[in-house]
Amino acid sequence: MPENRGLVPLLDRHRMLVCVGSGGVGKTTVAAALALAAAQRGRRTLCLTIDPARRLANSLGLDSMPPEQVTIAPEWLREHGVELGRGSLTVMMLDTKHTFDELVRSKASSAESRDRILNNHLYQYISTHLAGTQSYMAMEKVLMVEEDDSYDTIVLDTPPMHHALDFFEAPERMVEVIDSPALRGLVQAMQTSGRFSLNVVARSIGAVLRTIGRITGGPLLEEMAGLVSAMNELFGGFQERAGRVLEQMRSSRFGYIAVSTPASLRWSEVDVLTDRMRERGLRTDALVINRVHPARGRLPELGDVASLLSARGIELGASGPERVLQAAREESALAERQKQELEQLQERLRAWGAPIQVTVPAFAVDVHHPERLREVAGFLCGA
């Protein structure tokens, strides 16, 4: 039987490793641990996370996740038992507004049009608060970092959206919006003089925009037109980039790791995700089953538990051995149930084209120390 190397083969095959999965499965931790594993194997690694989790930052010796690339000091890692050799570990958090601003700055043709966008009221909201923007910008960031050749391996965490599907649909949606005649009509309606007039628009589109205006109110439509026309020159760039991103994401440079927990597998969330990915021509290269409760051997008799406790000098209150056995019953029931479920899943998992499968045990304490992150990295690599 070949040695189980977990996700290590993926590190050899792909430069970009994308962790996908629904919310709450530990995707960010898996991404960080995988990046650590890559760095331990001598790769210059960038981990791009979406989650501002301070505790993840703490587990890497930082106060918070930085919006700029920050390389973890090798000395600090060594103190915590992690030897990187030639490798390095750099982390950064996706800052949606920062990325959007950066994009506007790099694509705007003049300082004037740049300021017109950055100062637009509507833009302020779209670039910070609204759903969907984060996915667009995650996508955008993927392209930016891919062009950066100072990294051998780039690990990406994806937004914690339901089923994480938005991440893959974001560029398509964006192209749809940009392609819609309604949007082009808005651009046209914003005359070169900077005044808004629907009279200059083709009658059919004008009618549509007027109807939209009945819902939104005219001034909002005007503001939208202002923003859209200011961003018009960026849109060509956006559209081309969104197309390119999808194209690239299908290439073998990208590897996909679905992260799940026994509970999320039960609800077939991962199946939906992989199906949708397949529709887009994306493979699922590996499955990480996180937080699996470890099942151990058969439970002993009460008498043996009592003898063991007294032999070890473990003093508990009244009915100590009974409660130890009770704890063992409850905890092992959970573990055994998960084990059975995972066995039943094997057939379903094979149907995906036999991706690599890795399980990470549930720790009794949350993962937030560098030692723990290293431990998870070990499990990801088949330890």
Added chain:
Amino acid sequence: MLENQRFIFVTGKGGVGKTTVSAALGAHLAAAGRRTLVVVPTGTEKAARLLGVPAIGNTPVEVRPNLYAVHIDPEDAMREYGLMVLKSRLLYDTLFDNRYVRGFFRGVPGLREWALLGKAWFLSGGASGEQQRSGKEGSESSFDVVVLDAPATGHGMEVLRVPRVIMDVAPGGRLRADAEAAWATLTDPAQSAMVLVSLAEELPVTETLELAHTLADEMGLPIGALVLNMLKSPLFSPTERATLLDAPVPTFPEGAEVALYYAVRRASSETVQEESANRLEELRLPTVRLPLLPEEPSGFSDVEGLAGHF
């Protein structure tokens, strides 16, 4: 608990059991005599199993006396909203079944969130709060309370922010008027309650504390209750836990050590559970504690059992 509001927004970190809690809260309110509608935007298969119905579709399905469930699809809701506002099929067709617009609405950030929130709010009675009850006789359209099984934290916050965004960017018009009315309902503790669901574990608690701060202090939304889900009943005292955690156990135990191995894990998780739950006390919120069930909740009897804790 929560028997007086008409709009309840259930949110929390992914994986904490929001759908189960929404179903249980719905069952509780229905048992208290309120006509209750549980709104499920995603994961309808799971909700249907919990509520013991074959499926949850776009029209409210009666689960039990007084308890209904419905699925809101944001895109359908957007179309309905258009039709309602425009009051004309012709204009509606102009707008939605129009090749010029195709794709436009699907991609505009925030619109789907508004459609979800707006529709759920409308089902709870909309602007007047009474309009639905007095205006329509049909059993499917009049509810005392809507329980929205909202998206997880990050996305859930975006949903709640949308009315404010609309109020900030739209100087006037129907959209703004509706957003203002919805916001007035959401911020009124007599009418609405945010319900935070958390596990008593480190990471979920940290996120819950942040969420509570954002909701209450930044957005001014009323938090009606905290639900601590999947609690294990402690088997060991704090001293016993410390003793057990000091006991050396091999990773692969044998014989009687197997029991000790599990007991040490249990002691550790009980410690984390207690410390985490204590951290939430600073919120001073009415708290519902739901026990961890021996099996994953899978039917209405489980939901009913949990409902008794509200």
